[in-house]
Amino acid sequence: MSTIEKILALISSSEEYSLRQRMLTRTALFMCTVLAILSVGVWHYANTSADYSYDRLLSSASVTMLDGINVAKNQVHIDLPYSAFEILQLAPDDKVYYAIYGPNADFLSGYFDLPVKLTDQQADLIEPHYALHTYKGKKVRFIVRQKRLSERSVAGNVTIILGQTTLARDAQMRDTLYAALTTLMVVMGTALLVMWIAINRALSPLNWLSSQLKTQSPMDKQNLPTTQMLEVAPLTQAINDYRQQWLSALAAMRDFIADASHQIRTAQATTKAQLEIALTSDNEQIDKNTINEIYKDHTKLTRLTNQLLAHATIVHRGDRQTFSVLTMQKILQDVITQAVRDYAHTDIEFEYVPPHNDVQILGDELVLKEALRNVIDNAVQHGSHTSNTTAIIRISLHYRQENHQVWVEDNGPGIPESMMSQALERFVKVGRNTQGSGLGLAIAQSAALTHRGQLLLSKSELGGLAVCFSFPHIMDANDA
Amino acid sequence: MLRIAFVCYLFFSSLPLMAQESNLRIYSATDISAIRPLLHEFETLNPEATILYREFNTQELYDELLDPILPPPDVVISSASDLQVKLVNDGFAQPIYDVPNVSSHQPWAQWSNELFGFTYEPIVFVYNKESFQNRSIPHTHEALAEQLREQAKFYQGRIGTYDAASSGLGYLVASQDEVTFSLTGRLQESLGRARADIHCCTSLLLTRLTTGDLVFGYNLLGSYAMAKAMNNEHIGVIVPEDYALVIVRSAFVHRDAKAAELGADFIAYLRSPAGQQTIANNTALMPLDRTLGSHNDPENQLNSSTNFHPIRLAPELLLYLDQHKKTQFLNSWSQALGD
Numbered sequence: 001m002s003t004i005e006k007i008l009a010l011i012s013s014s015e016e017y018s019l020r021q022r023m024l025t026r027t028a029l030f031m032c033t034v035l036a037i038l039s040v041g042v043w044h045y046a047n048t049s050a051d052y053s054y055d056r057l058l059s060s061a062s063v064t065m066l067d068g069i070n071v072a073k074n075q076v077h078i079d080l081p082y083s084a085f086e087i088l089q090l091a092p093d094d095k096v097y098y099a100i101y102g103p104n105a106d107f108l109s110g111y112f113d114l115p116v117k118l119t120d121q122q123a124d125l126i127e128p129h130y131a132l133h134t135y136k137g138k139k140v141r142f143i144v145r146q147k148r149l150s151e152r153s154v155a156g157n158v159t160i161i162l163g164q165t166t167l168a169r170d171a172q173m174r175d176t177l178y179a180a181l182t183t184l185m186v187v188m189g190t191a192l193l194v195m196w197i198a199i200n201r202a203l204s205p206l207n208w209l210s211s212q213l214k215t216q217s218p219m220d221k222q223n224l225p226t227t228q229m230l231e232v233a234p235l236t237q238a239i240n241d242y243r244q245q246w247l248s249a250l251a252a253m254r255d256f257i258a259d260a261s262h263q264i265r266t267a268q269a270t271t272k273a274q275l276e277i278a279l280t281s282d283n284e285q286i287d288k289n290t291i292n293e294i295y296k297d298h299t300k301l302t303r304l305t306n307q308l309l310a311h312a313t314i315v316h317r318g319d320r321q322t323f324s325v326l327t328m329q330k331i332l333q334d335v336i337t338q339a340v341r342d343y344a345h346t347d348i349e350f351e352y353v354p355p356h357n358d359v360q361i362l363g364d365e366l367v368l369k370e371a372l373r374n375v376i377d378n379a380v381q382h383g384s385h386t387s388n389t390t391a392i393i394r395i396s397l398h399y400r401q402e403n404h405q406v407w408v409e410d411n412g413p414g415i416p417e418s419m420m421s422q423a424l425e426r427f428v429k430v431g432r433n434t435q436g437s438g439l440g441l442a443i444a445q446s447a448a449l450t451h452r453g454q455l456l457l458s459k460s461e462l463g464g465l466a467v468c469f470s471f472p473h474i475m476d477a478n479d480a
Numbered sequence: 481m482l483r484i485a486f487v488c489y490l491f492f493s494s495l496p497l498m499a500q501e502s503n504l505r506i507y508s509a510t511d512i513s514a515i516r517p518l519l520h521e522f523e524t525l526n527p528e529a530t531i532l533y534r535e536f537n538t539q540e541l542y543d544e545l546l547d548p549i550l551p552p553p554d555v556v557i558s559s560a561s562d563l564q565v566k567l568v569n570d571g572f573a574q575p576i577y578d579v580p581n582v583s584s585h586q587p588w589a590q591w592s593n594e595l596f597g598f599t600y601e602p603i604v605f606v607y608n609k610e611s612f613q614n615r616s617i618p619h620t621h622e623a624l625a626e627q628l629r630e631q632a633k634f635y636q637g638r639i640g641t642y643d644a645a646s647s648g649l650g651y652l653v654a655s656q657d658e659v660t661f662s663l664t665g666r667l668q669e670s671l672g673r674a675r676a677d678i679h680c681c682t683s684l685l686l687t688r689l690t691t692g693d694l695v696f697g698y699n700l701l702g703s704y705a706m707a708k709a710m711n712n713e714h715i716g717v718i719v720p721e722d723y724a725l726v727i728v729r730s731a732f733v734h735r736d737a738k739a740a741e742l743g744a745d746f747i748a749y750l751r752s753p754a755g756q757q758t759i760a761n762n763t764a765l766m767p768l769d770r771t772l773g774s775h776n777d778p779e780n781q782l783n784s785s786t787n788f789h790p791i792r793l794a795p796e797l798l799l800y801l802d803q804h805k806k807t808q809f810l811n812s813w814s815q816a817l818g819d
Contacts, residue, residue, distance in 0.1 A: 078804035082659055085796035093592040095569045096795040109803050136571040167592070 020199050027195050031188045042180040050173035051141075054091060054164070055130055058143040061087040062128065062162045066147045069100065069160070074153035076102050078109055091168030097135060098163065103149065103156025116142050116161050132166075139166045205232040209239075221247065260308050267301040307374070311443045314367045314450065323451075325474065326368070328359040328397055328404060335372045336395060343380060346391070353396035359404045361471040363451045371447030372406070375467050378440040379410040382465060392462060403453070406469040409460035420457040444469070502528045504742045507545070508557035509538040509648070510729065511683070514704070514764035515557075521758050522749050529742055537680070538563060538648030545572060545734075552736035554743035559601065559701070559729045560648035562655075562797035568595045569795060573732035576744040580751050582768045588792035589728050589768055595793050597728035598750040599703065599765045602788060603653055605718040606697035606705045608689050611638075612716075620722040621661055624698070628670035634695070640677040640685045641698040644813050647680050649727070652791065653699050655800040655809055656725050660789050668816035671698065676817055690714045701727065706776040707764035719781040726790040729765065 064084040070077050078100060088096050099110035105118050115133040128145040142163040149158055205227070212224050220243075224236045274294045278286050332352070340350055376393065383391040391411065398405040415423055424445050441455070444467065448455040453471040460466035508515065512535050519531050534553075536544060538560035544550065545567060556572075558564050567573065573594040582589065582598070589597035605624070607617055615634075618624040628635055642650030657664045677694060679685045682704040688694045690712055697705070702719065709717045731750060733743040749755045751768070759765050760772035766782060767774070773782055791797070799805060 078802070079808060080799055080802055080805055082796065082799055085799045089794055089796060092587070092794065094795075095592075096798060097569075138571075 020203060023199050024192070024196060028192060031192060035184060035188055038184055039181060042184065043177055046173045046176035046180065049176060050169045051130075053172065054141065054166075054169040055143070057087060057090055058130070058141065058162055058164055059128060059145075061085070062143050062145040062160050065098070065100075065160055065162065066145060066158070069147060069149075069158050071149055071151040071154045074151075076108060076149065076154055076158060088164060091164060093167045094165040094169075095138065095140075096162075096164055097140060099161045101159040101161075103154060103158065105159075108158075110161075114142070114161050114163065116144060116163075118144075118159055118161075133163075135163065139170075140164065141166055141169065205229060205235075209235070213239075219247070219250075256311075263304055264301070264308070267297065267304055271297040271301060307440065307443060310370050310374070311446065314370060314443055314446050323362045323364055325360055326363050326365055328361055328406070328471075329354060331365060331368055332372070332395060332397060332406065335369055335376065339373065339376045339380075346380070348380060348383065348391040348393060351392060351394040351396075353394065355397045355399045357399050359397055359399050360474060361404055361451070362474050363471065367447045367450065371444040371469070372408070374440040374443045375408045375469075378444075379408055379412070379465070379467070381440075382414075383410040383412040394460075394462060403470040403472050406471075407466060408469075409462050409466045410464035411460070411462040412464035414459055414464045415457065417459065423457060424455065441467070502739070502742070503530050503532055504555065504739050504746060505532045505534075505551065505553045505737075506555045506557060506746070507534050507536060507541055507550075507553035508555075509536050509541045509559060510557055511535070511704070511764065514707070517758055517762035518750065518755060521754070522746055525749065525754075526742070526745065539646065542567065542648060552738075553734050554737040554739045555731055555746055556734055557729065557731040558648070559599075559727050560652050561597075561728060561730060561791050561793055562652050562801055563648050564595055564730045564732065565591060565793060565795060565797045566801050568592070568732055569798060572735050574735050574737065574740060576733050576740075576747065579744070579748045580753075582751050582756060583770075586768065586790075588790055588794065589730075591793040591795075595730050595732045596747050596751060597730045597793055598747075598755070598768050599727075599729040599759060600768045600770060600782075600790065601727045601729065601766050602702040602719050602782070602786075603699050603725040603727065604702040604705050605720060606686065606689050606700050606709070607716050607718065608692050608695045609714055609716050610692060611695035617716075617718060619718055620720055621667060622663065622722060624696075625663060625667045625670050628667075628674050632674060635674040637675045637677065638693070638695040639671065639674050639698060640679060640688060640694040640696070641671065641817075642682075642685075642700070643678040643680050645810055649701065650680070650699075651800070651806075651810075652797075653725060653727070654813060656789075656791050657699070658809070660723060660725065665812075665816070668813065672815075672817045678817065686715070699725075703765050703774075703776075706766075706774065710776045710778075717781070719784065719786050721786055723787045723789050726788050728768065728790055728793060730793055 061084045064087060065080050068078060068080040068084070070079075085096060088094070097111050097114060099112065099114045099116075100108040101118055102108050115135050116131060128143050131142050131144070133140055133142060140163040142161055144159060144161050146157045146159045149156060208227075209224075209232075216222065216224075223240045223243075227233055227236055271294060274290065274297055278290045278294065281287070281290070336350055336352055376395070379393045380391075383393060389411065394407070394409045396407045396409075398407070424441050441457075445455040448469050448471075451471055453469060456468045456470070458466045458468065506519075512533060515533075519533060523529055523531060534550070538558050541556070541558055542560070542563040545553075545556065556564070556567065568591060575593045577593060579590075579593070579596055586597075589600075605618065615631075616627075618627050628639070642653060644651045644654040657667075661667075676698070677685075677688070679688075682701045685694065685697050685700055686705060686708045689697050690708070692714070702717065702724075705715075705717045709715050731747050733740050733747065737743050750759075753769075756767040756769040756772055759767040760769075761775050764776065766777070770783065773780060800809060
């Protein structure tokens with residue numbers, strides 16, 4: 001047993017292995033076990049059947065012999081019929097021993113030294129019993145059979161003990177055993193062969209797939225050829241889907257890079273143009289306005305760059321799905337604290353409406369913070385800048401039946417409803433503010449989507465834009 | 481005393497004291513004159529072997545083996561198949577291998593791999609030619625029974641047969657007659673009424689038939705009778721046409737044989753083509769291989785379409801050796817043939 005375990009351990013511990021070989025080895029091991037178990041059964045069956053057939057010979061011979069035992073002239077008269085021993089001739093090479101005992105267990109005829117004990121049980125009268133003994137150095141199967149004599153002069157049981165050596169019996173047992181074992185081996189061999197063919201056949205789609213994939217370029221838009229095999233179809237379908245996703249992700253990336261480089265180049269060109277204008281000016285003194293313009297452009301460029309990088313980070317991290325359980329209040333507090341500190345020099349008023357319960361979601365802390373920060377920045381940018389009203393940014397967290405929601409509202413002019421969906425696209429700037437990069441809401445939406453949530457824009461009751469993040473409950477997130 | 485009288489010690493070599501293993505001790509119930517050519521040929525084939533041959537009556541041979549006085553033999557040969565089977569059944573033999581098959585149609589000429597037959601000797605009728613000059617000779621058992629009834633006077637005191645009581649072979653033949661032929665009882669009674677002459681041995685019966693003391697011999701061993709008839713024009717041999725029992729002379733290697741291998745070689749030789757050919761051409765015996773015929777059988781009666789009943793070497797022969805069976809059979813036999 002331990003060797004088998006060792007082999008199994010060896011098989012499973014090795015890092016690379018052949019599926020075909022492992023399946024075949026295990027099947028062979030299993031078949032060997034089955035064969036061993038069946039062999040024991042077959043051996044038992046062969047023994048029983050040989051005993052059965054040769055016991056019947058003994059039984060009928062003993063019955064015939066008993067026929068020749070009668071009472072004559074007030075004595076037990078023994079006249080054994082010739083046919084009795086002719087019956088035993090069916091086992092031609094076997095030797096025959098017998099003994100006949102009278103009513104008082106007195107020896108009458110035959111071999112007096114047979115190793116069988118006489119019993120005087122009533123049951124023996126009906127059923128003969130069999131026993132295997134060694135006599136004259138040979139294995140001998142004996143039958144003990146009794147017959148009741150009920151004459152006035154002689155009353156009691158005569159017993160006949162008839163034995164036969166077991167040559168024919170053993171030979172038949174061996175024949176049965178070998179025949180059955182041969183059949184078993186052939187069946188097992190065939191099964192293994194069929195198994196081998198089946199395994200090869202079952203593994204052939206793998207070869208087919210790899211050959212198909214090898215010849216195709218990964219960028220190939222072509223799908224794998226359709227297969228007739230129902231079991232393989234989902235795999236090719238999955239590979240096709242996977243590739244399509246990759247290709248679309250790649251396309252999105254390409255678009256993004258194109259957009260981003262365009263944006264950065266434009267911003268750089270603007271800055272450069274401003275600088276050139278300043279340099280070529282006749283004035284020795286550089287106009288403060290010009291520097292202000294350059295500063296603005298530069299700020300815009302920096303912001304754009306930061307946001308592009310943030311966006312790339314979010315998209316990248318979203319792909320990796322390293323989510324953990326987060327407490328939303330904590331995250332909001334961190335983000336708001338940071339924002340309040342950053343905008344301390346402005347007169348923006350931050351409001352925080354905490355929820356009644358703890359809100360926990362499954363998510364990426366960094367991505368969420370970045371997204372929220374962007375939305376808040378967006379609100380600051382687009383919020384009210386008129387001096388007679390104080391800019392208010394209200395951040396609230398709601399625990400809802402279907403999801404969690406984070407609302408960020410401002411009292412600025414807002415976005416017309418017709419443009420709201422457009423506002424979520426990259427590099428699209430809506431409204432009068434030209435300082436924005438057009439990336440803030442796009443980043444937030446990416447973050448919401450990677451958290452299996454949504455980003456919705458609506459009109460706030462404060463008058464400006466309301467941005468609503470919704471996140472699924474932890475259980476739903478797991479299920480999705 | 482009687483036993484000693486029958487025993488004749490024979491040395492078949494000028495060097496009687498050789499190494500023990502090269503001595504082949506054969507105890508046999510076969511006339512030495514009938515088997516001598518075989519012994520000679522075996523010694524020629526195995527120059528280092530020395531054969532010690534001792535002749536017994538079948539029953540005496542059996543008694544000697546059960547209750548030995550002499551050293552154990554290597555090979556035991558007898559024509560009394562029932563006694564041979566009994567000895568083998570009781571473990572007096574040892575198995576030997578590579579003994580050639582004389583014919584594939586004769587599985588009964590061998591029992592297990594211990595007892596091997598090597599001759600095929602029919603039981604025959606022998607008659608005195610002069611006495612039957614103007615008479616019809618009975619060719620079947622039934623015809624004999626009829627003649628015994630109808631010509632009681634002719635046969636009175638002049639028909640001879642084996643003594644079943646004292647001869648092992650006689651008992652075997654008489655008992656097998658009973659098994660084979662349903663009218664045996666009637667025939668026995670007829671023999672009894674005819675005051676049949678009962679003898680222990682074929683040779684004595686044959687002598688009396690030659691002299692004309694007996695006119696008819698019932699159940700004589702065909703081999704000896706035919707050999708005698710070859711050299712003697714007074715007697716004729718009839719293989720009964722309805723059925724003829726056949727005695728298969730058999731041999732086995734004794735359990736306690738000192739030269740078991742040589743014994744096995746000897747038995748293999750007896751059944752080999754050379755041995756069978758020698759039996760056919762040079763001995764009084766008849767070969768187990770029936771295609772060879774016998775030089776003592778010029779009329780080729782052995783291969784005529786007679787209904788031969790070879791007595792199988794098989795445990796069924798044990799049955800008539802049962803104490804009760806034997807007593808009963810001999811009782812009825814003596815009553816029928818009673819003095």
